Amino acid sequence: xxxxxxxxxxxxxxxxxxxxxxxxxxxxxxxxxxxxxxxxxxxxxxxxxxxxxxxxxxxxxxxxxxxxxxxxxxxxxxxxxxxxxxxxxxxxxxxxxxxxxxxxxxxxxxx
Amino acid sequence: xxxxxxxxxxxxxxxxxxxxxxxxxxxxxxxxxxxxxxxxxxxxxxxxxxxxxxxxxxxxxxxxxxxxxxxxxxxxxxxxxxxxxxxxxxxxxxxxxxxxxxxxxxxxxxxxxxxxx
Numbered sequence: 749x750x751x752x753x754x755x756x757x758x759x760x761x762x763x764x765x766x767x768x769x770x771x772x773x774x775x776x777x778x779x780x781x782x783x784x785x786x787x788x789x790x791x792x793x794x795x796x797x798x799x800x801x802x803x804x805x806x807x808x809x810x811x812x813x814x815x816x817x818x819x820x821x822x823x824x825x826x827x828x829x830x831x832x833x834x835x836x837x838x839x840x841x842x843x844x845x846x847x848x849x850x851x852x853x854x855x856x857x858x859x
Numbered sequence: 860x861x862x863x864x865x866x867x868x869x870x871x872x873x874x875x876x877x878x879x880x881x882x883x884x885x886x887x888x889x890x891x892x893x894x895x896x897x898x899x900x901x902x903x904x905x906x907x908x909x910x911x912x913x914x915x916x917x918x919x920x921x922x923x924x925x926x927x928x929x930x931x932x933x934x935x936x937x938x939x940x941x942x943x944x945x946x947x948x949x950x951x952x953x954x955x956x957x958x959x960x961x962x963x964x965x966x967x968x969x970x971x972x973x974x975x976x
Contacts, residue, residue, distance in 0.1 A: 791967035851902040
């Protein structure tokens with residue numbers, strides 16, 4: 749069964765305290781892995797797409813990496829404005845290119 | 860680029876009425892649009908995949924007669940919740956797919972909060 753699991757469910761950090769969010773996946777075939785940020789009451793905002801193991805993408809304080817089994821979203825020196833829910837999604841390479849979302853990690857950054 | 864809009868952002872209606880939600884890709888053409896439902900503090904649940912000019916593909920457990928989807932053009936898809944009931948109250952989010960290299964990246968609308976009294 750295709751599955752995407754994110755951990756931890758929630759993460760509380762002090763401002764400047766770097767950490768990583770995990771997205772592990774078990775799928776029949778990976779076409780792409782996506783990271784999104786979602787603020788309360790809003791739609792997800794696209795952050796990164798990763799295609800192959802070893803690939804890395806960076807944007808400001810965020811860096812996403814990908815292996816054959818999991819992806820990490822590293823947050824360096826986070827600020828309170830980085831507080832949000834971060835969603836991981838895997839697009840399958842089977843018919844229809846279905847996308848499966850993880851449950852998300854709620855990040856709280858305290859000043 | 861890759862902006863998706865939804866209208867309305869919030870709707871309150873009486874039980875038994877129908878509600879239409881529009882999803883538009885503003886600066887690109889989307890052959891595929893998706894409709895999701897999200898409950899508080901939960902992730903996105905895919906309801907259906909909509910392709911322009913053809914019938915939507917519904918996920919298991921989603922009533923196609925209750926959630927009518929029309930994908931009339933490459934920039935517009937609509938979701939109509941027919942005879943809405945309080946249990947249909949939720950946050951509905953659409954996304955539009957934009958091919959990007961080897962992947963199809965989904966760009967999301969801002970969501971529509973539906974409250975059925």
